[in-house]
Amino acid sequence: MPGRLSAIATAVLLVALAVPAHAATIEITMENLEISPKDASAKVGDTIEWINKDVFAHTATARNGDFDVNLPAKKSGTLVLKKAGTVDYYCRFHPNMKATLRIEP
Amino acid sequence: MFVRWSAAIAAAILLSSPALLQGARAADKPTDPQIAHIAYTAGVIDINAAKQAQKKARNKDVKAFAEDMLRDHEAVNKQALALVKKLNVTPEDNDTSKALSEQASEKLAELDKLSGAAFDKAYVANEVAYHKTVNGALETQLIPSASNAELKSLLQTGLKIFQGHQQHAEHVAAELK
Ligand SMILES: [Cu+2]
Numbered sequence: 001m002p003g004r005l006s007a008i009a010t011a012v013l014l015v016a017l018a019v020p021a022h023a024a025t026i027e028i029t030m031e032n033l034e035i036s037p038k039d040a041s042a043k044v045g046d047t048i049e050w051i052n053k054d055v056f057a058h059t060a061t062a063r064n065g066d067f068d069v070n071l072p073a074k075k076s077g078t079l080v081l082k083k084a085g086t087v088d089y090y091c092r093f094h095p096n097m098k099a100t101l102r103i104e105p
Numbered sequence: 106m107f108v109r110w111s112a113a114i115a116a117a118i119l120l121s122s123p124a125l126l127q128g129a130r131a132a133d134k135p136t137d138p139q140i141a142h143i144a145y146t147a148g149v150i151d152i153n154a155a156k157q158a159q160k161k162a163r164n165k166d167v168k169a170f171a172e173d174m175l176r177d178h179e180a181v182n183k184q185a186l187a188l189v190k191k192l193n194v195t196p197e198d199n200d201t202s203k204a205l206s207e208q209a210s211e212k213l214a215e216l217d218k219l220s221g222a223a224f225d226k227a228y229v230a231n232e233v234a235y236h237k238t239v240n241g242a243l244e245t246q247l248i249p250s251a252s253n254a255e256l257k258s259l260l261q262t263g264l265k266i267f268q269g270h271q272q273h274a275e276h277v278a279a280e281l282k
Contacts, residue, residue: 033265055180056266057173073180093173094269095276 025049025078028099030058030071030091035099043104044081051076058091068092134250135199141189141256142196143205143247144263147239148182150209151270154235157213158228167225170277174232174270181263188259222281229278236271240264 023045029036031053042048050060052071060069060077066087069077084105091097135143151174158171189196212231219227243264251257 032262033269055184056177091269093177093273094266095272096265096269 023047027051028060030054030097033058033094033097035097038099039102040099041102041104042081044084046081046103048079048081048101049076050078056093058093058097060089061092063088063090135201135247136197137192137251137253137256138194138197139199139201140247140251140260141185141194142198142202143242144260145182145185145196146202146205147242148178148185150205151232151235152178152182153209153213154216154228154232157216158224161216161220161224162228163221164225164281166277166280167229170229170232170273173273177266177270181259181266184259188255192253192255194253194256226278226281229274229281232274233271233278236267236274240267240271243267 022043024042025047026040026042027049028040029051033054033056040048048060050058050069050071052058052073052075055073057073058071060067060071060079062068064087066083067079067089069079071077081101081103084103087101087103089099089101155171155174155178158167159175162168162171216224216227216231243260248257248260248264251260
């Protein structure tokens with residue numbers, strides 16, 4: 001029993017150690033009210049960095065309520081992905097700005 | 106409003122003298138200095154409406170919306186001013202700008218008489234209608250008429266901003282119901 005427990009603990013620890021090693025930063029640009037790439041893929045543990053190149057403030061707001069990142073004019077914002085799934089997001093100020101994040105486990 | 110007004114002016118010119126046909130065509134296709142003036146005026150109108158709303162609005166989403174309009178339109182107009190300076194273009198006042206301004210001041214006066222929830226509703230409804238009108242003008246008239254590539258591109262960005270605002274306003278309007 002203790003052996004199994006410590007094996008699990010080791011496995012958990014290994015996973016925990018493994019995640020930062022593989023974690024990537026995915027850059028998504030907002031320019032001229034276009035989000036690019038419109039369709040981005042990432043893994044849990046990765047960081048999304050939205051780079052707002054516009055002189056207008058934008059947001060990256062998940063339709064399912066998972067996140068709401070404020071992106072002031074000419075500023076970036078980041079988010080560490082915690083949960084797998086496909087999330088549609090948009091800008092609250094300009095709801096015509098729409099994109100999708102595919103988050104793999 | 107914009108399109109209807111243009112049609113009315115064109116009709117008036119046509120009726121007054123066949124020799125002014127050329128004038129009617131010119132009215133349909135504004136020059137770059139006129140386009141710059143119209144676009145700038147359209148921004149100023151929405152900024153003034155937002156300033157009024159900041160003073161009078163009660164609902165917090167309406168207040169936030171007014172703040173967004175102020176911020177975005179000031180940013181667009183700042184870019185527009187920088188561009189006309191760079192291109193050495195002097196924005197030229199014209200009948201379309203005048204008609205837009207006139208209608209806007211009538212609307213401001215009308216909204217000024219309202220307060221509370223009635224004001225909120227009327228302001229947002231007008232924002233939906235106004236952005237729709239400007240989008241129509243940008244799409245059908247201003248963008249196709251612009252000859253300078255940078256001006257055209259700024260107008261295209263402006264169109265996307267205005268389309269965003271229209272959707273945002275529609276969303277706020279739906280929430281108010
Ligand atoms: Cu936006």
